[in-house]
Amino acid sequence: MLEILEYDFMQRAFVAGFLIATLASISGTFIVLKRYSLLSETLAHSALVGVAVGLVAGYNPLWVAVIVALFFSWLIEYLRSSFSLYSDAILSIILSGSLALAVIVVSLGGAFNNSLFSYLFGSILSVSSEDLVTITAFGSLALGVLLIFSKELFFICYDEEVAKVSGIKVKFLNFLLVTVVAIIIALSIRIVGSLLIGALMVIPTVAALQFRVGFKNTMFISLLFALFSVLFGMITSYYYSLPSGATIVLSVITLFIFSLIINKK
Amino acid sequence: MNFKIPIFDVKNLSFALRENTILSNISLEIFHGEYIAIIGPNGGGKTTLIRMLLGLEKPTSGELKLFGKRISKFKEWHKIGFVPQRASLVDENFPATVQDIVKMGRIAKYGIFAGFSKKDTQVVEDAMRKMDILHLKGKMVGTLSGGQRQRTMIARALASSPEVLILDEPNTGVDMISQRRFYKLLSKLNKEEKITIIFITHDIGVIADDITRLFTINQKATICNNPKETLSCEDMSILYGIDAHLISNHKHNCSGENGC
Ligand SMILES: Nc1ncnc2c1ncn2[C@@H]1O[C@H](COP(=O)(O)OP(=O)(O)OP(=O)(O)O)[C@@H](O)[C@H]1O
């Protein structure tokens, strides 16, 4: 069992994976409670545009993905707060728009290959030392922001207007949250893949909500579920040579079903 | 505390939404220690007025000062506790205990980096005790009854130690006995803790003895300075139109739903 830790690439994958599980589940709690689940899916597709550009132009895809995801997250937040459009409609438009854009960039650049596949579905083999540095640096920053503002964000999830009237800087914090989510998603693409990261953000929280416990405990259960799914998913991925994103997502869905059953009234 | 400066100073405030006038030329002042009741027909603009007072809606024209400061410069929002109209309709699945919710009342006060101090804990407990929900503190809000939720929302507002409490018809779905208890409590907060209260309600007959002034809002505002004679207040039936006799029913402490 421990032999899997002997490989450098697995050590890197585990460190990156645990950090991503932590970030995805904590930010996911806020996103789900704000009824903004589709945001993660949309930004994952936006990040894919960055990956496509990176692959075709020969830049580090992870970096370009972070930048493009940030750009789209701000665009979404701007559209949502400035126009009276339905936010889920905005998200759908941007989701399909970015996917279309990514496909065109990839086709024109002739980058349809294995490495694209790993960005879509995740791969434990792909985390380079350089990636690990990027993931750790940005990831710690994102985690810090989430923890510092968790009380305020929780209040906003509960009731945005009442939070505003209580003097909470709602606009700024909403902006900060989408920014952090954009970064987390771009970082997660390596391990979970852009088509599957949405699941790792949303499902652990939805599973944790079934336990009907207070806010802190919900977040804690969601974190445990995410960590366990990533661990189990990566080990399975290693032994059966499967894309890690797929094994992680199936693990988290299993936990979700388990939560549904044991909490059934 | 300066008692001369009105908490809310509203001059010629108007609000229109796409051609439709919703409020026109409202002028009023609310002073420290008052207990104001606001009544008016559905759609009369009560909620809109409150939302403007709280900066959630921008007036089309007019001037608005809070604690003597123009609203754009006003920062001390923790002085105002607000319980919105839909307060008791919380999302059943929201993962918060009663205590989680009441603690929110302290957040703006204790700042970003400060932790939750002993004093904060004390204030939160006090607020729950006042609202008689201390025994429910570990319960999930989704499992509470309408009245218990209402009291939780008010405890949250109280936890910020506000100088003003604004309540927008928080009674929806609350039984008569709990309502009575709630009115007593409001009156106590006003008299003993000197909290200014602004209360939108349809139950004017029941609280007529407690309030200092009554505002009726139906696009325009009419201010009755002697609420005990509210029910004979002349403008009332004009403002209320068809709803006027509904109000006189309440005078006999008798609510329509209970069939008396
Ligand atoms: N966001 C909005 N968009 C469109 N119309 C609005 C909006 N907010 C308020 N209105 C309109 O403004 C008018 C006043 O509404 P408001 O909610 O202030 O009334 P109210 O006195 O609080 O009524 P109720 O007793 O039913 O709560 C209504 O005609 C309503 O349709």
Ligand SMILES: [Mg+2]
């Ligand atoms: Mg209203």
